[in-house]
Structures are given as structure tokens and as C-alpha cells.
Amino acid sequence: MLTPPEALTQYLQTQSATTQFCVAFSGGMDSHVLLHAAADVFLGCDDIELRAVHIDHGLQEDSDQWVRHAEFVCDALGVPLITQRVEVDTELDGVEAGARSARYEVFADLLQPGEQLLLAQHADDQAETFLLQALRGSGPDGLASIPIKRTFAAGFMARPLLRCPQQSLVQYAKKNGLSWIEDPSNDNTRFDRNFIRQEILPLLRTRWPAATQTLSRAAMRSAAASQTLQDVAQDDLELVRVAGSNELSISAVNTLPRERGYNAIRLWVRQAGMRMPRLQDLRQVTLNLLQARDETAGLVNARDYEFRRHKDLLYLIPGKLSSEPFSLEWDAPFDDLLIGETGQLLSREACLHQGLVLPTSGSITVRSRVGGELIKLGEPAFHKAVKKVLQEASVPPWQRDTIPLLYVGGRLAMVWNIAVAVDFRAVSELA
Numbered sequence: 001m002l003t004p005p006e007a008l009t010q011y012l013q014t015q016s017a018t019t020q021f022c023v024a025f026s027g028g029m030d031s032h033v034l035l036h037a038a039a040d041v042f043l044g045c046d047d048i049e050l051r052a053v054h055i056d057h058g059l060q061e062d063s064d065q066w067v068r069h070a071e072f073v074c075d076a077l078g079v080p081l082i083t084q085r086v087e088v089d090t091e092l093d094g095v096e097a098g099a100r101s102a103r104y105e106v107f108a109d110l111l112q113p114g115e116q117l118l119l120a121q122h123a124d125d126q127a128e129t130f131l132l133q134a135l136r137g138s139g140p141d142g143l144a145s146i147p148i149k150r151t152f153a154a155g156f157m158a159r160p161l162l163r164c165p166q167q168s169l170v171q172y173a174k175k176n177g178l179s180w181i182e183d184p185s186n187d188n189t190r191f192d193r194n195f196i197r198q199e200i201l202p203l204l205r206t207r208w209p210a211a212t213q214t215l216s217r218a219a220m221r222s223a224a225a226s227q228t229l230q231d232v233a234q235d236d237l238e239l240v241r242v243a244g245s246n247e248l249s250i251s252a253v254n255t256l257p258r259e260r261g262y263n264a265i266r267l268w269v270r271q272a273g274m275r276m277p278r279l280q281d282l283r284q285v286t287l288n289l290l291q292a293r294d295e296t297a298g299l300v301n302a303r304d305y306e307f308r309r310h311k312d313l314l315y316l317i318p319g320k321l322s323s324e325p326f327s328l329e330w331d332a333p334f335d336d337l338l339i340g341e342t343g344q345l346l347s348r349e350a351c352l353h354q355g356l357v358l359p360t361s362g363s364i365t366v367r368s369r370v371g372g373e374l375i376k377l378g379e380p381a382f383h384k385a386v387k388k389v390l391q392e393a394s395v396p397p398w399q400r401d402t403i404p405l406l407y408v409g410g411r412l413a414m415v416w417n418i419a420v421a422v423d424f425r426a427v428s429e430l431a
Helices: 004-013 029-042 063-077 095-110 123-135 166-175 192-207 211-240 258-271 279-290 348-353 386-392 397-402
Strands: 020-024 049-056 081-085 116-118 149-152 155-158 299-301 305-310 313-318 327-331 337-339 344-346 363-367 374-377 382-385 405-408 411-415
Touching: 004 029, 004 166, 020 029, 020 095, 029 049, 029 063, 029 166, 049 063, 049 095, 063 081, 081 095, 123 166, 123 192, 123 211, 192 211, 211 258, 258 279, 279 299, 279 305, 279 313, 327 337, 374 386, 374 411, 382 386, 386 411
Parallel strands: 020 049, 020 116, 049 081, 116 155
Antiparallel strands: 149 155, 299 305, 305 313, 327 363, 337 344, 363 405, 374 382, 405 411
């Protein structure tokens, strides 16, 4: 049975390029063992910097005592401590997910480039996560459970104790006379993880004493399978992604076998920094978007984001689209103008690059489309509907009302990044 100091020593030997470590210290037994062992192993190395961070979620009445406990422990070990109070949003996914999201935001903000954030999950946590993911119907990616190390913010997130069973942490804590905070929520079996920890795993061990180690091995094998599938998915994603854009070619996706298409889309979403789509989301994407007629312009709502189709392209849209109308006055000398409703930034240089002649004084109006607008184009010049201009430019329908229209002297001079009226073009462009 691997002890915490042995696990940390072995892990440190594989991380010669890292000199900064930060322990996420909750004050519970697991994190206390990790911090105590890290102080013993790391602080003996001249080139290693070690610090700790404690997140006060404000969910317990005595959370102030937890902060004081963290300060006392770190002071005794000679480890610098950062404490941070957070507000937990429980509206979307509940208390557990809200608390995790809040503390991960703090972790991301404080992590230095190349620094490793150390978390205290152990082999029993790995087994619990494997069971949770299996009960959710996860594939190899989910069953891979907890990675030992992964990129996080400016540095890395690591769990060097994953090969240690919880019993080895208990023995270490007793041997070193450690004291810790017991989180009362750990006894609440209303939470799925607590139910598995307190009811399911003990029952499994009565029949299969090595259940924890066996499930952890299954997670490791799933991780290896997941990596192989990700390599294939990366190759497929490069094949179906449209060059120079983030969109996918629907006709190319449809040439892939269904599961490979699903994996390519999953990787596409992951690389965009969004949470993984559910199987039901992918099925809806296939039915409503990939297999729809060419002229279909549908969407699939995947909770935090949307999949949309326009012609042969599949789009990934973060958040909920807003088509709030806008109308702004842009005054000479035309310093950069931010359109708050869309997040677009207009600049004098961009106007000149597109061939628009700006007035030397006064102001121009920048507003969204309301319908019926005409712009003077062509030789000989004629008035053309902006709606038709946007359609011919293959602007997706949901983006058309966000395209800024620029008016000079009350006349439409530019459809941003698409067309400039003949009366307002630079002379060199007309030559």
C-alpha cells in the first residue's frame, strides 16, 4: 500500500520542470494529509516553492472556524496561505456544482504560470467517480474519471495521491497526530457521491475486498481507451472543420460513422471550453441538423450553448443569442467604438481598410438592421436590399441583426465587413 509521502516523492521525481506547487487545503483529513506530507517532502528541496489556498464557501455556520484552522495548520507547517471567501450560485446545478465552480474560479485566478495546484483525491475517490460516471451512462471519456494531471488555467491541476487508498491516508493522519475539520455535509446521503461512499462501496467490499483498487484500474484502462479515441477524434475534427473557421462541414461530418462523428463533435465542444454535450444532445444534432434538408436552418439547445445550422455549416454558439437592437452616434475623430449589445469593436482603421471614406467632422450613426434598408452598389449604381446583400454573403440568419449598419448624412454608407456604398468608397477603390 503506497503511503502519501511515497506517492508525493514518486510524483515529484516525474515533475523536474516544476518548482511551484499550491495545495488546495479545505481543512478536511485528506487535504491535511496532502499538505502535511507535501511540506515534509517538498520543503526539503531548495528549489521548490510551496503554498496553500483555502476557499471559504460560506455554506456552513462555522466556516470562520475552518478559516482559522487553516491558518493555524499552515502557520505550524511554515506554508504560506491564501484564504478566499466566495459566493456559491446554486441555481443552475445545485450546491455541489456551484461550490466547485466558485472555488475553481479562484484557483484559476491565483495560479501562477507553470504552477501546479495539488488536490487530495485518492484511490477511493477515483472508484467513487468511476461508479458515478458509469451510472450516468458515460463512455470511456467519462469513465476515465479523475486524471492525475491536466492543464488548468496558467498551470496545471494534479492529484498525486490517486494511487493511495484512503486507508493509507487515515494511517498517516493517526501516525502524525493530525487534526482536521469534519464537514457535516459529508454525512448527507442525499448527495450521490456520499451515497456511493457510505452505502455502495462498503457493500461492494464485503463481496469484493479489492473493489476500490479494481475500479481504479478500470478507470485507468478507460483513460487509455479515451486517449486513443481522442487521437482519432482530433484527426476527424481536422478533416471536418472548415479551413480558417471554427465551423464544421455538415457534408463532411456525415461521411463519418455515427460514433466517430459524435466524438469529433464532443472534442469540438471541449476545445471551445464548454461542458460536454449529452448523448441526447448529439442525437438531436444528428436528427435536426446533420440529416436535415440543405435549406434547413435549425438549432439544438444544449443547456449552456447552442448548435445551429446554416447551409452546409454547423455552428457552435456560446450562451444564448441576443438580438437586442442598437443605435449609437460615432463622433469624429472616430476613436474605437464598442457596441455593448454585440461586443463588436469598430475602429477608424477598420473603416479605411474596408474602403469607407469617413467624414472629417461631425458624427455617423451606427445601428442594427430593422428591415427594408437599401444600399447603393454596382456600376451602374443601383439600390439593393441589405437583406439580399446579407444572404448573398452567406451570413447566418441569427447573425444578420447584429451586423452594424453605418449611416453618413442619413444615407447608408456601409454594411460592416460586407459592403460599402459606391458614394462612400475610397477613390483608389473606384479607380
